[in-house]
Amino acid sequence: MDTSRVLRTTGTVIAAAGLLLSGCTSGGPETLPTAASARGEAGGTPSVPPSPDAAAMRPYYEQKLTWRDCGVPGFQCSTMKAPLDYANPGAGEDVDIAVARRVATGPGKRLGSLVVNPGGPGGSGIGYLQAYAGIGYPAPVRARYDMVSFDPRGVARSSPVECLTGPEMDKYTQVDQTPDDAAERARLVAAFKEFAAGCETRSKRVLPHVSTVDAARDMDLLRAVLGDAKLNYVGASYGTLLGATYANLFPDRVGRLVLDGAMDPTRPALDLNRDQTEGFETAFTSFAKDCAKQPDCPLGKGSPEEVAARLKDFFRKLDAQPVPSGDDKRPLGEALATTGVIAALYDENAWPQLREALASAMNGDGAGLLGLADSYYERGADGKYANLMFANAAVNCLDQPAAFNGPDAVDTALPSFQKASPVFGAGLAWAALNCGYWPVKPTGQAGPLTAKGAAPIVVVGTTRDPATPYKWAQALAGQLESGTLLTYDGDGHTAYGRGSDCIDTAINRYLLEGRPPADGKKC
Structure with a gap:
């Protein structure tokens, strides 16, 4: 994610x-x-x-x-x-x-x-x-x-800007961004470094x-x-x-x-990411209130906090055991599922689609949430990605100093991100580490x-x-x-x-x- x-x-x-x-x-x-x-x-x-x-x-x-x-x-x-x-x-x-x-x-x-x-x-x-x-x-x-x-x-x-091949990007989007131990942290850091190195290798001329x-x-x-x-x-x-x-x-x-x-x-990069985390929590709260009123809500009735707790529990289950998605190389794990949910939160007209995708995933079919994640990443049916995520990192990492310079800095900020969003906070905090390994020094700053x-x-x-x-x-x-x-x-x-x-x-x-x-x- x-x-x-x-x-x-x-x-x-x-x-x-x-x-x-x-x-x-x-x-x-x-x-x-x-x-x-x-x-x-x-x-x-x-x-x-x-x-x-x-x-x-x-x-x-x-x-x-x-x-x-x-x-x-x-x-x-x-x-x-x-x-x-x-x-x-x-x-x-x-x-x-x-x-x-x-x-x-x-x-x-x-x-x-x-x-x-x-x-x-x-x-x-x-x-x-x-x-x-x-x-x-x-x-x-x-x-x-x-x-x-x-x-x-x-x-x-x-x-x-080009960074990773389609198969490489498939692997990158599945990396666990809520690491639970040292080994998972190391894998996430390695993924960010590989992404940055790929950008430098394939796009060195334009990156600065x-x-x-x-x-x-x-x-x-x-x-x-x-x-x-x-x-x-x-x-x-x-x-x-x-x-x-x-x-x-x-x-x-x-x-x-x-x-x-x-x-x-x-707003410096750290605050931008934390503010955005809070924004997704606000949007999810609106979705949760609406979902609880719908007969097809897969997250059940109750307060937004109760609905959020059920979604977070579902993400934990996917972290431990992904479900089939129709693509043998890309089962629906926590990272892709979270991206799929976030994609649908951009537009309230997508809420019915999100309810249906969540219901299917909770019944063992992750195709709907995977489709939402693919739309977010602009992945085509042929397995090729638009260069959205490559250009996104290249511009963001050049415009401002990185939000974090390493895992220890993320650890320090995690409580504030989790307070901003109990559901999405940890994942979005770790996602903000990507610029910490960027091969080009930033040329801009907040102002x-x-x-x-x-x-x-x-x-x-x-x-x-x-x-x-x-x-x-x-x-x-x-x-x-x-x-x-x-x-x-x-x-x-x-x-x-x-x-x-x-x-x-x-x-x-x-x-x-x-x-x-x-x-x-x-x-």
Whole structure:
């Protein structure tokens, strides 16, 4: 169960998008960074590497994109060049950034491009655009914006980070992350080391250059080559950190930014992981209350605490004796079962599926929970994995110092994680050890993002969000000089496009008319 800080929209967790770019211009007016925005002076963003040279950056900003058919009806694809190392642009080392769009359908005057990001880090923007955003966003928004996304560097088709083969990843996802003795601890540490070594062996060139700051700078290149003077953007989950980082680096280029399911950039890795653990406990409590009312609840009646105790007892049984899953090499043990449950907690619409999967597993058939875990890890039926988990670790471990530097540090923090979540606390604490063995030193650190001078930015928070706790949205909205907080009182991860007319109306009005909701508006 490696679920540490995987932050992405509901659709990318439960739905198998699987629609990827088949390598694929419009050029816009030249828009080079000003000296101040290139240095990231506004707001003092953390982890800003040395300033890129404006003259060396000119060819990147002046490049023309050649659009081609993606092989998915209605979508066009292209490839954008970006410097591998922004501290040394023009040195001959570039990365290819995969881009896709769906041109505005009309009616109404075109408002430019709307760039969308599903989170992760490691989520494919191309897959998200083709499977959901480009066809599922509200029709008035799609009518007036070219819907655009990209696979951030290190992700999917954009110079992807690779670490383990499919069979190696199968073994990795089954490693016990609630070790009971020294031997199990040693196996878990060995698994983290093997994962990190695989990333270094297969992806040494790109590993030092996949930070959120790097991706934000790529996004400014994308804005320019699309022909937009300002960036219009909807970022979900981790995509909120990417968007806020962009706003802090380039406040004068902020158009209409929506940050949905927000992260708090001031929280160090230890606190982020512990906060997320608490968020999953909150979400599970909502599920447990609902489950206890349903006639098919496999965890029985009673209080959320009683339901949680039964789930924890079931996990203990799986730890001792996995059950068949339909895949002889991957029986359902505690690690995969926990990941399957967590995957379903992202979306309350998945609760019936979770009840059914738990009931089957408790009767000796683990196929349902394994399927949920596979959706979380983006494992295909052919045994191949998308590079989500590889890119996720690469970005997280570069953006901040590790939460833990070894097993003893995890031991010290375990009580606080178990207090945050009696069911998930131990596993999520140990999962946070993964960056402790990373082969590249972090380039960033926690710190506020203020985006001084930016146009109004809408920050959306859901009160019972499992992956990005509501307090993170409150914190980010407070840090951003022009932040306005929009609250959804509900369950699930992120809010826009998930059934709330109140939320959708407020965001649509902002995207279409430039009128942000009143700060503190609740739906």
